[in-house]
Amino acid sequence: MNFKTIITVAGIALASTAAIAQGDKVKVGMITTLSGGGAGLGIDVRDGFMLAVKQAGDANLEVIVEDDQRKPEIAVQLADRMIQSDDVDVLTGIIWSNLAMAVVPSATAQGKFYLSPNAGPSALAGKGCNPNYFNVAWQNDNLHEAAGGYANTAGFENIFILAPNYPAGQDALTGFKRMYKGDLAGEVFTQLGQKDYASELAQIRASGADSIFFFLPGGMGISFLKQYADSGIDLPVVGPAFSFDQGILQAVGDAAMGVKNTSQWNKDIDNPANAAFVASFQAEYGRLPSLYASQGFDTANLLLSAMKKADINDADAFRAALEAADFDSVRGKFSFSANHHPIQDIYVREVIKEGDVYTNKIIGVALSDQSNVYVDECKM
Amino acid sequence: MTVILFIEQVLNGLQFGIMLFLMAAGLTLVFGVMGLINLAHGALYMVGAFAAAAVAGMTGSFLLALIAALAAAAAAGALVELLVIRRLYIRDHLDQVLATFALILIFSEGTRWMFGSFPLYLDIPDYLSGPVTLPGGIKYPLYRLVITLIGLCIAGGLFLLISRTRLGIRIRAGESDREMIAALGVNISKLYTIVFALGAALAGLAGALVGAIQSVQVGMGEPVMILAFVVIVIGGIGSIKGALIGALMVGLTNTLGGIAMPAFLRLFMDNSAASATGSALASMLIYVLMAVVLIWRPQGLFGAAT
Numbered sequence: 259m260n261f262k263t264i265i266t267v268a269g270i271a272l273a274s275t276a277a278i279a280q281g282d283k284v285k286v287g288m289i290t291t292l293s294g295g296g297a298g299l300g301i302d303v304r305d306g307f308m309l310a311v312k313q314a315g316d317a318n319l320e321v322i323v324e325d326d327q328r329k330p331e332i333a334v335q336l337a338d339r340m341i342q343s344d345d346v347d348v349l350t351g352i353i354w355s356n357l358a359m360a361v362v363p364s365a366t367a368q369g370k371f372y373l374s375p376n377a378g379p380s381a382l383a384g385k386g387c388n389p390n391y392f393n394v395a396w397q398n399d400n401l402h403e404a405a406g407g408y409a410n411t412a413g414f415e416n417i418f419i420l421a422p423n424y425p426a427g428q429d430a431l432t433g434f435k436r437m438y439k440g441d442l443a444g445e446v447f448t449q450l451g452q453k454d455y456a457s458e459l460a461q462i463r464a465s466g467a468d469s470i471f472f473f474l475p476g477g478m479g480i481s482f483l484k485q486y487a488d489s490g491i492d493l494p495v496v497g498p499a500f501s502f503d504q505g506i507l508q509a510v511g512d513a514a515m516g517v518k519n520t521s522q523w524n525k526d527i528d529n530p531a532n533a534a535f536v537a538s539f540q541a542e543y544g545r546l547p548s549l550y551a552s553q554g555f556d557t558a559n560l561l562l563s564a565m566k567k568a569d570i571n572d573a574d575a576f577r578a579a580l581e582a583a584d585f586d587s588v589r590g591k592f593s594f595s596a597n598h599h600p601i602q603d604i605y606v607r608e609v610i611k612e613g614d615v616y617t618n619k620i621i622g623v624a625l626s627d628q629s630n631v632y633v634d635e636c637k638m
Numbered sequence: 639m640t641v642i643l644f645i646e647q648v649l650n651g652l653q654f655g656i657m658l659f660l661m662a663a664g665l666t667l668v669f670g671v672m673g674l675i676n677l678a679h680g681a682l683y684m685v686g687a688f689a690a691a692a693v694a695g696m697t698g699s700f701l702l703a704l705i706a707a708l709a710a711a712a713a714a715g716a717l718v719e720l721l722v723i724r725r726l727y728i729r730d731h732l733d734q735v736l737a738t739f740a741l742i743l744i745f746s747e748g749t750r751w752m753f754g755s756f757p758l759y760l761d762i763p764d765y766l767s768g769p770v771t772l773p774g775g776i777k778y779p780l781y782r783l784v785i786t787l788i789g790l791c792i793a794g795g796l797f798l799l800i801s802r803t804r805l806g807i808r809i810r811a812g813e814s815d816r817e818m819i820a821a822l823g824v825n826i827s828k829l830y831t832i833v834f835a836l837g838a839a840l841a842g843l844a845g846a847l848v849g850a851i852q853s854v855q856v857g858m859g860e861p862v863m864i865l866a867f868v869v870i871v872i873g874g875i876g877s878i879k880g881a882l883i884g885a886l887m888v889g890l891t892n893t894l895g896g897i898a899m900p901a902f903l904r905l906f907m908d909n910s911a912a913s914a915t916g917s918a919l920a921s922m923l924i925y926v927l928m929a930v931v932l933i934w935r936p937q938g939l940f941g942a943a944t
Contacts, residue, residue, distance in 0.1 A: 292755075293746070293747065293750065294746070294856065294857055297750065297755035297856070298755045298756045298757070301755050423914055423917045423918060428914065431910065442909070445909055445910050445913050446900070446913055446917070447913045447914050447916075447917040448917065449896075449917060449920075449921050451861055453848075453852040453853070453858075453861070454650075454654055454851075454852065456650035456653070456654070456779075456782065456893070457647055457650050457893050457896050457897055460643055460646040460647055460650065461643070461897065463646075463777070464640060464642070464643045476757075476853075477757060477852070477853035477855050477858070478853075480757055480852070480853035480855075481851065481852040481853050484761065484762075484850075484851055484852070484853075485779075485851050485852075487767075488762060488767055488768065488769070488779045488781060488851065489769060489777075489779055490768060490769035490777055490779070505756050505757075506756070506757055506853075508756070508759055509756070509757035509758060509759045509853060509854070509855075510759075511759050511761055512761075513761075
């Protein structure tokens with residue numbers, strides 16, 4: 259046997275083990291925010307996702323999790339590494355729209371599937387849509403549109419609206435105004451990351467508004483609500499669920515009581531999948547799940563449902579299996595629109611206190627079978 | 639803009655400026671006396687807020703929480719000075735920036751490890767909550783008035799400390815010639831530890847006071863940190879008076895600019911475009927202010943000419 263033959267034999271042997279290893283194994287790369295200011299969201303998505311993976315007990319599913327530190331350049335590096343050296347089939351996990359915009363187009367262009375458990379920027383729903391990109395949470399505008407719808411039914415006629423000055427904040431006010439029919443008492447863009455709202459509160463007081471809509475995710479919302487409660491302004495407040503999710507309500511405390519917010523999920527949605535999810539999440543992690551956790555859980559179950567139907571190496575079949583969305587969503591009804599974003603009900607919730615824990619309860623449906631306005635712009 | 643709204647905004651600007659001063663005072667002392675750039679000053683602000691939230695959660699007393707914030711931040715400051723900062727005085731600024739940046743990461747992840755990733759609850763005590771009516775019918779939150787007064791008292795106290803006490807004389811001496819005061823028998827390394835701990839305690843107090851109306855979470859110190867640097871550059875490095883004036887200028891510019899710019903642009907733009915552009919321009923105003931001051935006085939308003 260000469261040297262060349264040895265190489266050839268070794269090559270064949272390696273290639274065949276590689277083929278066996280691939281089989282219908284699915285390797286998932288999760289890039290999410292696990293450190294820094296926004297870590298609570300990424301940790302919830304990860305925990306929800308991993309809970310579903312654990313419950314399925316599918317040996318063919320392998321997940322690697324990495325921390326993007328909420329920085330686009332790190333997310334891009336991680337995605338490159340996962341695609342090139344870890345050879346993942348599916349990417350998921352990104353929380354923030356600006357990170358998703360940095361990662362998703364290049365990942366889908368390289369033939370990988372991307373399942374978004376959170377970020378749903380309009381650019382990826384409209385002209386930038388891709389057959390391999392699926393959003394399991396919502397299109398960014400959805401919850402704000404629902405808040406606009408709720409403002410109409412609640413009879414608000416002169417509302418003051420505010421959001422941070424960045425793409426998702428601008429989308430938020432646009433989404434709200436798309437559905438809202440009354441007048442605006444004022445429209446203010448705050449700085450991203452702003453913590454002091456004394457100046458905005460003074461403007462609200464002077465504006466003669468009859469209600470307030472705000473989109474201030476994370477720490478910004480905590481600050482706003484505490485200062486609002488202390489300002490003595492007593493107007494009804496409405497907003498998307500991001501400022502009232504389980505992770506931050508405890509930090510807001512009494513200031514959030516009674517506030518109406520819009521969400522595609524809540525722990526009291528009445529279906530068996532949701533009841534089991536809430537109970538098992540509490541048993542596993544010792545805390546109530548947030549909407550982010552529910553999105554992570556649904557993302558993993560969508561993937562698992564597709565794995566049962568199709569081989570990941572047959573991209574067309576796998577894509578069709580994902581499009582079918584044949585899984586028990588904790589939200590109940592769930593299907594994909596033509597641009598791979600959810601069609602789902604969006605609810606109005608109210609912040610309540612159960613014992614010592616602040617949480618939400620559903621008080622009605624804001625929008626039924628809500629899709630998104632970008633479907634027609636998407637050509638795929 | 640009505641007169642009432644304007645006065646309310648001026649009060650907001652003052653309150654914001656005073657809190658910035660508490661941060662900037664420590665920073666400017668450390669920079670002026672020891673020649674050290676301490677990026678980790680914001681981490682001490684966070685330590686104060688977390689200590690306050692933890693103690694308020696356990697005891698329910700806001701006063702104890704403030705004391706805990708002062709103590710925890712001072713202790714953290716002294717510890718950091720003894721273990722790390724002390725080795726950096728003779729190094730150049732780049733090494734200091736690198737080492738104190740590492741401290742930010744260590745403090746952030748250490749806090750997450752101890753308290754978790756979710757924001758903590760810290761609220762205004764009942765006796766300070768709600769608005770009060772000021773002369774002229776202005777409704778203004780009592781808590782903001784109180785923290786403005788606390789900040790002013792501290793500014794006065796600090797001024798007396800620097801100008802009237804023996805410690806103050808040493809600090810000023812250390813600022814102008816550190817070899818000479820060491821030669822005169824002052825224990826310079828102990829002095830440095832005290833100054834550093836004092837600056838840390840002020841940052842911690844600011845963190846606790848502001849944490850009650852904002853959110854107590856990991857990474858809360860860094861945005862304030864950037865503004866505090868702007869303040870000390872405007873005020874002149876090493877000058878407490880400069881830090882106070884600089885902080886008030888930045889506070890007022892930031893607050894009034896945030897209202898005035900969009901209002902001005904609304905004269906010739908539609909509402910939502912004016913809001914977006916105006917708030918973007920307003921966030922640049924303090925840096926414009928800094929640039930103007932630096933062109934006029936490169937050493938800052940009250941900085942010693944070099």
